[in-house]
Amino acid sequence: MKLLLIHTGGTIGMVPGAQGLTPRPGLVEAAIAARLPENIHLTSHVFDPLLDSANVGPADWNRMLDQIDAHAAMPVIVTHGTDTMSFTGAALSRALVGSGRRVVLCGSMVPLAQGGDAEGNLDLALRSVLLPGEGVHLAFSGRVLSAAGLIKHDSHASDSFRSLPQAPLHLPARRRFGAQRLAILSLSPGLPAEALRAALGTLDGAVLRVFGAGTAMSDPALIGALSEAVRAGKRIRAVSQCEAGGLAPGAYAAGATLWAAGVENGGAETPEAALIELWLN
Template identity: 65%
Template sequence: MKLLLIHTGGTIGMAETSEGLAPRMGLVEEAVAERLPAGTDFSAEVFDPLLDSADVGPRHWNRMLDTIRSHPDAAVIITHGTDTMAFTGAALSQALAGENRRVILCGSMLPLGHNGDAEGNLDLAISATGSREPGVFLAFAGKLLAADGLVKHDSHEADAFRAQPQTIPAPPKQRTFDDRKLAILTLSPGIPAEAVKAMLGTLDGAVLRIFGAGTAMNDANLLTVLAEAVKSGKRLRAVSQCEAGGLSPGAYAAGAGLWSTGIENSGTETPEAALIHLWLN
C-alpha cells in the first residue's frame, strides 16, 4: 500500500513548550509511521512552517490538491487543525469530485501524547485508508464522516463534529482556487443596508446566511443593495443560519422580497460548502 501524509499543522502535532502548546516538527510523521503495516510505501509532505488552521486558505488548498494529484496511486491522510476543518473538507470534496480519490482528514482536540483523542483519531484515519470508496472523509471521535458538509458544533468536546448531508456535486468548472474576493456574511436583525453595501463593494461575491427556511427582513434599502449587487455581476448564494434543514424558497411570504433580488438558493449546503461552490463554479 502507498500512503501519503500531508501534515499541515494543528493541535494533533503540538507539544508542550515553555510558552504553552506549539507545533513540533516530526511528531505526526513519527506517530503515523509507527502505526503502519510492514511494507507500506510511506511518504510525507509537511508544511513548513506548520499552520494553525485559522491561517489555512485557498493557496493551501491548492498545495494540498497539487500534492494529492502528484501521488495518483496513494491513499491520502491530511492532518489539520479543527477550526477550519469544515472549509478544507468542502474545498477538497468539491475540487476532487469525479477524480476517484480517497482522502482522510484527521485532527484532534488534544495533542498526541496527552491521553486524549489524537491517537484514536489517527488509528481510525489509517484504518480508513484501506477502503476503495472515493471521497473525502473526516476521522474523528470514532466516526468516519463525509467531509463535504462538516459542522464543528463544539469547541471543546472530543466529539466536536457533525456532518450535514450534501447534494453530490457535479465536477466543478475549475479544479483549483483563484484569488477572487469571497466571504460569508450573516444577516442579523437591524443590520444597516449601508454596511452590507460597503462589504459587498469590496467583494466579487458572497454567501449570505439568512433566516430559517429562507426569509429576511423586509427592508427595502437592504433588498435594493442585494438586487444591485446581483445586477452588477456579483454572485450571492444564500444558506440557512440553521445547521440542518436547508432552504425552501417560497415557503414563507417573508422571503419573497429576498428571492426577487436574484440571490442563488444553496439548498442544504453548509456555509462552507456554499463558499467553495462559489469559488469553483
C-alpha cells in the same frame, strides 16, 4: 502499497511550550510511521512552517491538491487543525469530485502523547484510508464522516464534528482556488443596508446566511443592496442560519424579495460548502 501524508499542522502535532501549545516537526510523521502495516510505504509532505488552521486558506488548499495530483493513485491522509477543518473538507470534497481519490482528514482536540483523542483518531484514519472507494472523509472521535458537509459543533468536546447531508457533488468548473474575494455574511435584526452594501462593494461574491427556511427583513434598502450586487455580476448564495434543514424558497412571503433580487438558493448547503461552490463554479 504507498500512502501519502500531508501534514499541515494543528493541535495533533503540538507539544506544551512556555507560551502554550506549539508545533513539533516530526511528531505526526513518526506517529503514523509507527502504526503502518508492513506492506504500506509512507510518503510525507509537511508544510513549512506548520500552520494553525486559522491560517489555512485557498492557497493552502491548492498546495494540498498539487500534492495529491503529484502522487497519483495514492490514498491520502491530511492532518489538520480543527478550527477550519470544515472549510478544507468542503474544498477538497468539491475539488476532487470525479478524481477517484480517497482522502481522509484527521486532527484532534488534544495533542499526541497527552492522553487525549489524537492516537485514536490517527488509528481510525489509517484504517479508513486503506478501504476501497473514493471521496473525502474525516476520521474523528470514533466515526468516519463525509467531509463535504462538516460542521464544527463544539469548540471543546472530543466529539466536536457533525456532517450534514449535502446534494450530490458535481464536477467543478475549476479544480484550483483563484483570487476571488469571497466571504460569508450574516443577516441580523437591525443590520444597516449601508453595512451590507459596503461589504458587498469589496467582494466578488458572498454567501449570505439568512433566517430559517429562507427569510429576510422587509427592508427595501437592504434588498436593493443585494439587487445591485447581483446586477454587477456578483453571485450571492443564500444558506440558512439553522444548522440543519436548509432553505425552502416560497415557504414564506418574507423570503420572496431575496429570490426576486437574484439571490441563489443554497438549499441545505453548509456555509462552508456554499463558499466553496462560489469559488469553484
